[in-house]
Structure formats: C-alpha cells, structure tokens
Amino acid sequence: MYKYLLIGGNGFIGTNIIYKLLEKKRDIFCIDLYDSNTKKISNKHFNSFINDLSNTELVKELVDASDIIIYLASVSNVRNSSNDSLIELGNIENFINFLEIVKEYKNKKVVLASSGGAIYGETKDPVNENHTLMPISPYGIGKLSMENFLRYYSLKYGINYVICRYSNPYGQYQNPFSGVGVINKLLYNYHTGNETKIIGTPDGSVRDYIYISDLVDATIKVSESKFADNNVFNIGSGVGYSLTHILNEIESVLDDTLRIKKGDFGMENVSKIVLDISKINKKVEWSPKISLRDGIILNNEWIKFYLNVEENNMASPKVGNYFKQKID
Structure with a gap:
C-alpha cells in the first residue's frame, strides 16, 4: 500500500488523483499554496498542508513519510508565461529545491507532470517520446528544463522517476x-x-484531448509499476480533433x-x-476508456x-x- 505525496495537489489534476487514490485507500499527503477543491475532505487517509516548498522542514517530513511523490506544482500556463517569461524561473527554482531535498532520501519515486501539448513544438504526425523537443512557448521550455533536471538528479543520486507528458485534459x-x-x-x-x-x-x-479519469488512471498506473521506472510517457487519447x-x-x-x-x-x-501513446500501452498495458x-x-x-x-x-x-x- 503505497503512501503518496502530491505537491500542488489541490488543482485540477491533483484533486482528481486524490479522490481516486482515496477510493484505493492509499495514504495521501498534499501540500499546496491554496486550499480549494479538497478542503472539505474528511478521511483518515488524507492530510492536507497549506504551505509552499520554502518550508523545507515540512517538505522533508512529507517526503520521508511517502513512497511516491507526484509533482504537479506550477504557477504558469502557455498564455501567462508567454506574457511574462520570467514566471518560469520560479517553477524551475521550486523544482530544483524540491530535488535537493529528495536526493537525500532513498527508495522514493518522483512522478513529474510535464506537457505533451507544449514540449514538442510544431509537429505533423502523432509524436512518440523520442521525437525532437522544440517547444515554442516559455511554458514548454520550462517543462523541458524540469525534465532535464530530473534526469540529471536521477543519474547523479539514483532517484527513480516517471515523466508524464499529458495532452489536453478536461x-x-x-x-x-x-x-x-x-x-x-x-x-x-x-x-x-x-x-x-x-x-x-x-x-x-x-x-489530443483526454478525459481526466483516463489521465488519472494512467498516472497512478505508472506511479505504481516498476516497469515504468525511469521512463517518459505520452499520456493522451492518441487521436487528434480539430x-x-x-x-x-x-x-x-x-x-x-x-x-x-x-x-x-x-x-x-x-x-x-x-x-503517440503506444509506449505506455506496451509498458503498463494502459489505454484510454x-x-x-x-x-x-x-x-x-x-x-x-x-x-x-x-x-x-x-x-x-x-x-x-x-x-x-x-x-x-
């Protein structure tokens, strides 16, 4: 029975993951700047902390108590980071500070929420995870930087990870x-x-649009599968709609x-x-429903x-x- 820590867990994706994990009776810790979607949850398996990553001692305690950490924290999207590119510096700095904490703990698994919609840039055909990465927005550039820092910390400190490149969830x-x-x-x-x-x-x-329950199922599946360790996965429907x-x-x-x-x-x-979602289908036998x-x-x-x-x-x-x- 894995114990989860969701960083930035009170947003759209995190809230849906939390409710699904509670169905599975997983123990969950959540840290976020805002108490919104999950504030009325009363469940012995759920503990919420309204704080940020600058509270190093709290983050250390939560990392130590967890097995799987899903990193969802972000203060930007394609639109607002395009108007203010410097906003991405905050996202990258927060993630590096988090990795500096995680590197001291063994046997933790970090799941990073990245962007399949922004990280590849302009494409023609369905793109797989080996496609050239040419983001054309500060948001996509920021996500790519976080992916690269996670790989670096994994190589240097042995952190297990999964990178989830989400398409357009709704x-x-x-x-x-x-x-x-x-x-x-x-x-x-x-x-x-x-x-x-x-x-x-x-x-x-x-x-490529994906309904949130499918995204959640895929995220939990790669989080708990050893076959997914140290891999990057596209998570979407695999179908394009105008x-x-x-x-x-x-x-x-x-x-x-x-x-x-x-x-x-x-x-x-x-x-x-x-x-292209064939990799996740082969590795952990997931496909959207x-x-x-x-x-x-x-x-x-x-x-x-x-x-x-x-x-x-x-x-x-x-x-x-x-x-x-x-x-x-």
Missing part, C-alpha cells in the same frame, strides 16, 4: 477561469449564457448552438499536436451539477461566485 474540477481547457470553458459559458473566445482557425487547430470537431460535438451533445467569438492565435500556440463524446457528456453533467442548472439551461444568479469558490 473534466470535473477544471477551472474555467484559468485560461486553459476549451471544452470545460465552452460548457461553462454555455450554461451561464456567455460567449467563448476561441483562438485561431477552428479547422487548423488540432489537439476545434471545429469539438464545437460540433459539444453542440450535438447540448442540442443547441454555442456562442463564440474569434481571437488571435498567439505564436506560442502550436497548431497541431497528437500524441472514455471517448470524446462520452467525456463531453460527463463534463457537461458535472458543470450542470455544480452550477445547479435546471433543464431549461437557466443558471441561478449566484452561479458565478459559487463556481469560483468551488474550483481552483
């Missing part, structure tokens, strides 16, 4: 105000009567028309990225649940503030 607990997650944002705006600004040409923007396809699929699920407006496509956004349509249906039901939307799609006046409090 689903429950995703924050529609974070600037990422087009599916979640479109559904949220639909139910609150707002329009959504989309970036770029819908036909030319192709992404934004036009996403819009049509959502409108089909809703049986209604979305309100959208077009925005400029930033040079830091790749036009197409689809991940949730289709795009089923994922949209699940995401839509979750949005409706939290916004208390009636069958006529009319949101209550307090919806906006309530939703902001409930998520990141």
Whole structure:
C-alpha cells in the first residue's frame, strides 16, 4: 500500500488523483499554496498542508513519510508565461529545491507532470517520446528544463522517476477561469449564457484531448509499476480533433448552438499536436476508456451539477461566485 505525496495537489489534476487514490485507500499527503477543491475532505487517509516548498522542514517530513511523490506544482500556463517569461524561473527554482531535498532520501519515486501539448513544438504526425523537443512557448521550455533536471538528479543520486507528458485534459474540477481547457470553458459559458473566445482557425487547430479519469488512471498506473521506472510517457487519447470537431460535438451533445467569438492565435500556440501513446500501452498495458463524446457528456453533467442548472439551461444568479469558490 503505497503512501503518496502530491505537491500542488489541490488543482485540477491533483484533486482528481486524490479522490481516486482515496477510493484505493492509499495514504495521501498534499501540500499546496491554496486550499480549494479538497478542503472539505474528511478521511483518515488524507492530510492536507497549506504551505509552499520554502518550508523545507515540512517538505522533508512529507517526503520521508511517502513512497511516491507526484509533482504537479506550477504557477504558469502557455498564455501567462508567454506574457511574462520570467514566471518560469520560479517553477524551475521550486523544482530544483524540491530535488535537493529528495536526493537525500532513498527508495522514493518522483512522478513529474510535464506537457505533451507544449514540449514538442510544431509537429505533423502523432509524436512518440523520442521525437525532437522544440517547444515554442516559455511554458514548454520550462517543462523541458524540469525534465532535464530530473534526469540529471536521477543519474547523479539514483532517484527513480516517471515523466508524464499529458495532452489536453478536461473534466470535473477544471477551472474555467484559468485560461486553459476549451471544452470545460465552452460548457461553462454555455450554461451561464456567455460567449467563448476561441483562438485561431477552428479547422487548423488540432489537439489530443483526454478525459481526466483516463489521465488519472494512467498516472497512478505508472506511479505504481516498476516497469515504468525511469521512463517518459505520452499520456493522451492518441487521436487528434480539430476545434471545429469539438464545437460540433459539444453542440450535438447540448442540442443547441454555442456562442463564440474569434481571437488571435498567439505564436506560442502550436497548431497541431497528437500524441503517440503506444509506449505506455506496451509498458503498463494502459489505454484510454472514455471517448470524446462520452467525456463531453460527463463534463457537461458535472458543470450542470455544480452550477445547479435546471433543464431549461437557466443558471441561478449566484452561479458565478459559487463556481469560483468551488474550483481552483
């Protein structure tokens, strides 16, 4: 029965991992700057600490008490780091400080959340883990730097690791105000009567979307499998969908028309990225279970649940503030 430490665990991905680990009755420690999605959890297997990595003594205690450490902490995304590249220095510094602590402990496994959507740069075909890495955004460059530091510390100090290069996840607990997650944002705006600004040409923007439960299952599987040690894995659906396809699929699920407006496509956004997921399938026999349509249906039901939307799609006046409090 592994004991987990999630660093930055109160965000979208971390929250879903925590709930799944609790189903499996794993012991979990979580450290994060913010107490949001998990603050109401009352479970003997879960301990949450609202702090940051500068509290070295606390981090040491939590690392010592854990077997597997999932590192999710980040203060950036493609959009905000493109406006302020220096933000990535903080992410890299925090990660190095963390590695300086972990190197003193043996038999720990570090799972790093990286980005399959930003680290490869512009591509044509589904890309495998050996593809040339040419990120075109500060966010992707920051993720690549963290990957390289993890490999260095592994070689020098014997740290076991797994690098998870996630595609575009969507689903429950995703924050529609974070600037990422087009599916979640479109559904949220639909139910609150707002329009959504989309970036770029819908036909030319192709992404690999993965429903959050599939991402969580893959992450836990590589975390607990010795066959995954010291490997990099693409984690996605393995299928590319244009934004036009996403819009049509959502409108089909809703049986209604979305309100959208077009925005400029930033040079830091790749036009197409689809991940080759054959490696993780071979190493640990994982493959996604949730289709795009089923994922949209699940995401839509979750949005409706939290916004208390009636069958006529009319949101209550307090919806906006309530939703902001409930998520990141």
